[in-house]
Amino acid sequence: MSKSNQFLGNLEAEEAILGGILLDPNAISIVANILPVEAFGTHGNQQIYKAALELYQNNKQTDLMTISTWLSDHKVLEKIGGNNKLSQLLTRTVSAVNIDHYAALVLDKYQRRQLVAVGHTIVDLGCDTSIELEQVFEQSEQKLFNLTTNKKARFQPKPIHECLANVLNKIEQGSSPAYPTGLVDLDALIGGLIKQDLIVVAARPSMGKSWFGCYLTNYIASSIQKPVLFFSAEMSEEQLTKRFLSMHTGIDSQRLMHNQIYEEEYDSLVQGLSNLGKLPIIIDDTPASELTPTKIRSALRRIESERGELGLVVLDYIQKLGDRAAGNRAQAIGKYCGACKDIAKTFNVPFVVLAQINRGVEGQSNKRPSMADIKDSGDIEQDMDLGLLLYRDEYYNSNTSDQGIMEIIVAKNRNGITDTCKVVFDPSIGNFSDYKN
Missing domain, CATH: 3.40.50.300 (P-loop containing nucleotide triphosphate hydrolases)
Incomplete structure (x- = not known):
């Protein structure tokens, strides 16, 4: 099996982060702005983290009960392994002290997965002779640049309340x-x-x-x-x-x-x-x-x-x-x-x-x-x-x-x-x- 086909992830670090979030109500605040949902390597871990992230963004606790309820309400609790999975994460975790260190390990693997994916995309672009070479260079450079700067796409569909919040913020700041x-x-x-x-x-x-x-x-x-x-x-x-x-x-x-x-x-x-x-x-x-x-x-x-x-x-x-x-x-x-x-x-x-x-x-x-x-x-x-x-x-x-x-x-x-x-x-x-x- 080639290295590019191997799973690039760190399941132990991911589970330590999720366990820390269940154990310590302040742990999510340390990683929320560092790790996107996609940084987790398995669908189950992504769903658990997504639940914690949404609860945190709505100023709610991220303990065992609230996360379990969120997963159940969204019909994914059984798909991630049920309450037994959440309990295992909690019992395996001693504390959330090193959660920032675990986040760095998970982020490293995530960025490597992104790099592999971009590499495959560039290969496909290079082989597609229907695309002009200049466009191939432009798209390839853009993808690598976004990856190296960790730049998220600026242009995303947004509900009007988010647009209004941005407008109000600029008005209050008085920025021109x-x-x-x-x-x-x-x-x-x-x-x-x-x-x-x-x-x-x-x-x-x-x-x-x-x-x-x-x-x-x-x-x-x-x-x-x-x-x-x-x-x-x-x-x-x-x-x-x-x-x-x-x-x-x-x-x-x-x-x-x-x-x-x-x-x-x-x-x-x-x-x-x-x-x-x-x-x-x-x-x-x-x-x-x-x-x-x-x-x-x-x-x-x-x-x-x-x-x-x-x-x-x-x-x-x-x-x-x-x-x-x-x-x-x-x-x-x-x-x-x-x-x-x-x-x-x-x-x-x-x-x-x-x-x-x-x-x-x-x-x-x-x-x-x-x-x-x-x-x-x-x-x-x-x-x-x-x-x-x-x-x-x-x-x-x-x-x-x-x-x-x-x-x-x-x-x-x-x-x-x-x-x-x-x-x-x-x-x-x-x-x-x-x-x-």
């Missing part, structure tokens, strides 16, 4: 589901960047959308000190880093790109390097042709495991992804956008996706874009929670009174109103600030 952007008028419109939302920021080239992505990245990383991952499918790691450095030093970004620094700027450079280096910003400049939703999930999974809860994800920009020679680009981009929404929900993080506007707006008298102007839009509009369109009048009209002003058009807002606000924007260093009349 959104992160402020630092721009007062924009926050007044959108309420900040909401966790699990897909936020699409679209504009024509040179309008400032990459700078806006950098601004949000820097602000969230600075203000809440949670990791922000910037996927740059357009700019290289060096180019993007120099943009952040320009924001922190006030040195013109065009000169930084060419490594041209004035002597009097070196103190600012040193200070900017120090400040920027402390921020939890992670840059991923995987080429657009290789950047897939699977790779994005994998990167986020690693960062979350190493650094904890994520603050923000930014992708610059979505139309760069995939095979641009493919026939139906709108459908392909829509698929990527839907995947980004799923990722936002899975990782409980706002996901900012930058997008380009069609050049058709250049021929309009009013060059302010609309949702319909997003290039290869497909399903982008239906998947997004928030749609922000950027416009600078000075780009088209040199005599405009709105010099240095960017309009942020809130064209779609699932959780609020649609309107337009103005912010002050300096494209030489990527600085955004509140507009004051």
